[in-house]
Amino acid sequence: MMLAPRSVTPLSILATKLEYFRQQIESLESVDETLKSELRQVCALASGLDPYLSYCTTPESSALASLVRSTQSENWSQRSLDGETMQPLEQEMLSGHVEGQTLKFFVHLTGARRVLEIGMFTGYSALAMAEALPDDGEVIACEVDAFVAEFAQQCFKKSPSGHKIVVKVAPALVTLKQLVDAGETFELVFIDADKAGYVDYLNLLLGTDLLAPNGLICVDNTLMQGQPYLLGEATANGMAIATFNQAVVDDPRIEQVLLPLRDGLTLIRRI
Numbered sequence: 494m495m496l497a498p499r500s501v502t503p504l505s506i507l508a509t510k511l512e513y514f515r516q517q518i519e520s521l522e523s524v525d526e527t528l529k530s531e532l533r534q535v536c537a538l539a540s541g542l543d544p545y546l547s548y549c550t551t552p553e554s555s556a557l558a559s560l561v562r563s564t565q566s567e568n569w570s571q572r573s574l575d576g577e578t579m580q581p582l583e584q585e586m587l588s589g590h591v592e593g594q595t596l597k598f599f600v601h602l603t604g605a606r607r608v609l610e611i612g613m614f615t616g617y618s619a620l621a622m623a624e625a626l627p628d629d630g631e632v633i634a635c636e637v638d639a640f641v642a643e644f645a646q647q648c649f650k651k652s653p654s655g656h657k658i659v660v661k662v663a664p665a666l667v668t669l670k671q672l673v674d675a676g677e678t679f680e681l682v683f684i685d686a687d688k689a690g691y692v693d694y695l696n697l698l699l700g701t702d703l704l705a706p707n708g709l710i711c712v713d714n715t716l717m718q719g720q721p722y723l724l725g726e727a728t729a730n731g732m733a734i735a736t737f738n739q740a741v742v743d744d745p746r747i748e749q750v751l752l753p754l755r756d757g758l759t760l761i762r763r764i
Contacts (some may be wrong), residue, residue, distance in 0.1 A: 503719040503755045506557045508539040523703055543591075550594050556652035557593060557620055573747070582621070585612045588685065588713065592755050593621035596683060596711065600625035603709050605680035610634040611665045612686025612713075616645030616658070622683070623657040624684055632658045633672065635665040635686070666693060673701045681703045685713035688733035692740050699763065700748055709762055714735075716757025 500509040515536050517549040520523050553561075564587055588596070600608065600622050606629070608622050615684030623632045634640040642662045661668040665686050682704060684694055691712065698704045715721075720731030721738055734757075741749050741759065749761045 501581065501718060503627055503716050503753070504539065504543060506718060508536070508543075511536045511539050519713055546591050550591050552653070553590050553593060553621075554624060556648075556659075557590075557617060559585065559651055560615060560617055560620060560645075560648040564617070567615075567644070588618040588621070589755060592713075592758065593617055595754060595758070597621050597625040597739075598675070599681060599709060599711060603680050604709075605709075606630045607677075607679045607681075608632045609677075609682045609703065611669070611677040611682065611684045612636070613660065614641060614685075616648055618683055618685065619645070619658050620649060620652055620654060622681070623654040624652075625655050626654070627718050628657075630657055633668075633677070634658055634660045635668045636662055637664050637686075638662075661714075666697070669694070669697055669703065673697070673703055676702070678708075679701055681706050682708065682710045683713070684710065688714065688717070688730040688737070691733065693736040694743070695737070695744075695761070704763070706763070709760065712759040712761065714756045715751055715759040716753065718756065 511532075515529075515532050518532060519529060529602050546561045547660045596618055599605075606627060608626065608631070610619050610622070610632060613619050613634040616634070626632065633756070634645075636645070639662050640662050646655075646660055649658050661671075673722045682698060684691060684696070694714075695710070698710060703708065714730075715734055715738055717731045717734040720727040721735040727735065738751070738759070741747065743762065746763060747761050748764055749759055752760065
């Protein structure tokens with residue numbers, strides 16, 4: 494059974510909360526109709542943005558759409574409960590249509606032939622980037638969970654671009670150090686793995702030749718549901734992202750921009 498995705502980005506959480514308030518206020522006769530009308534407009538503004546962004550973005554390929562359906566059909570909560578995975582998993586971990594097309598754009602814009610992905614899940618972003626690579630291009634995807642890696646590889650087999658993806662099943666730092674020892678270099682790196690490891694991944698990339706001289710690093714979830722800038726208690730992931738974001742701000746080796754795309758996408762380049 495396909496479950497509807499939860500609200501996990503700042504915008505979708507905001508839209509959900511606004512809709513709740515709208516419903517509560519609509520039922521109050523004492524509230525002025527002008528205020529109710531204004532609130533309806535605010536709700537429409539918040540809830541309509543993501544669908545419109547998707548509508549105005551190049552459609553995803555049939556292979557990517559099939560991967561989404563397969564991911565949404567899997568009972569990830571049961572996998573986690575059964576102990577079949579290394580970490581809690583959920584369909585919301587998919588990069589999704591607009592972010593996938595954004596990553597494809599970055600492959601084209603950078604002229605990348607070799608891409609490194611740190612954290613794959615079911616492979617949406619890996620496949621999106623592979624679709625933009627030349628036929629002899631390659632995505633090296635790091636994934637710690639063997640079940641998820643096999644799930645993704647079965648999806649890749651249905652795509653004409655799937656052969657460009659090589660999956661490495663191991664803790665990401667282990668794979669990265671092996672790639673360093675092998676003298677590998679990548680023009681584009683996408684980080685979307687365990688949030689507590691983000692600082693280590695960035696330092697390894699900047700301290701070795703893994704990142705090509707003019708390479709681009711893209712880091713996902715750097716808004717983490719708004720937790721880094723909200724007052725109040727944050728989750729472990731929220732605190733890890735806040736620590737990472739501050740480390741990026743303080744690092745003199747790089748320049749960066751945080752885009753409010755989905756749950757936050759930070760672009761980083763060496764100076």
